[in-house]
Amino acid sequence: MKVKTIEDAREFVKEVKICTIFPSGKVEHTSLWEQVDLPDKQPGESGWGVKMGAVWTWKNQLPADYPNEIYYGKIKGGFAVLMEMDHLSGTHFPAAYQPVESLNPLAQRIFEYIRNEPWTTTELRNEVVSACGCSKSQFDTALKNLQISMNVVRDCEAEQDTWLTFQEVYADIWNQHVPDGV
Template identity: 65%
Template sequence: MIKTFEEARLLVQTLQVCTIYDSAKTELPSLWEYVDLPEKQEGEKGWGAKVSAVWDWKNRLPAEFPDEIFYGKVKGGFAVLMSMDYLRDVHFQSAYKPIDQLNPLSAHIFEKIRVEPWDTTSLRNEMIQEYGCSKSQFDTALKNLQISMNVVRSNDPGIERDTWLTFQEQYSEIWNSHVSED
């Protein structure tokens, strides 16, 4: 059981990959199940120590240790933390799908992100107006871009909103070792 940010860092390295929150829909271990902090008590304001810690760590771990820990989505749409070694050696090659294998909305969103980084809200609003998709369609397409290893959340600790970059831009070494440009 863990209580600190540093212990969370070591846990991700040990597990290699874990979801953020517990779910019966996956066999992956979760960061949540290993955290030994109190949950919100009745009458307490805010989220409680456990939720606050897990929410903070999911962003801070890849921001403070970008060469060690990756944040992304895996099949089923689960948010995960994984070691960079696992990402490089195992996960990327099994999860990557070229853009032309995704739906047209995903390809359109990818093109926007390829040109420049976008935060989720601005990109969603732009796509709803420009492409005529629903919020749900947009969210699914963005999730599929993450699962297929085409876009990732920026690790820049100075950015407060989820901001999207191409996987190739943020992790060029991994990209170049697995994807050949035709």
């Protein structure tokens, strides 16, 4: 399937169930990038080019426009993916979920910030680096692990990357798989 429009991208994600945004030999999934049939950036062209602009926009727009059909998140290895909702609920979440208590103390601390109120990445990073004395890299790894373990998700409706708890956004999936909402 060659993807030329956001509607094509939606159908592609629904068909394959899960895809990375960009290709990697480290994962078994196809990528949206590989399926997009739009021109790459041409020599001398300013900006990203048509293909990169489309893929980058669609990774955010698909879950915003189709919140009951398409999920955006991270999988093991830190790869960004788009996922069909039934696959998320029936296959991915049960395999990937880890209680926040099983993560390192920095991830647990970041989760507490997010549990109490939504935070943008920049504001959260600045607060946590200052309060915890961690590096930007340590913060980024902890936030990525919170996504991989299905504890936090990006707010698909926000202009900037803003973080919410998975339980808050996807209560039905959470309640189906996490006993007593623990």
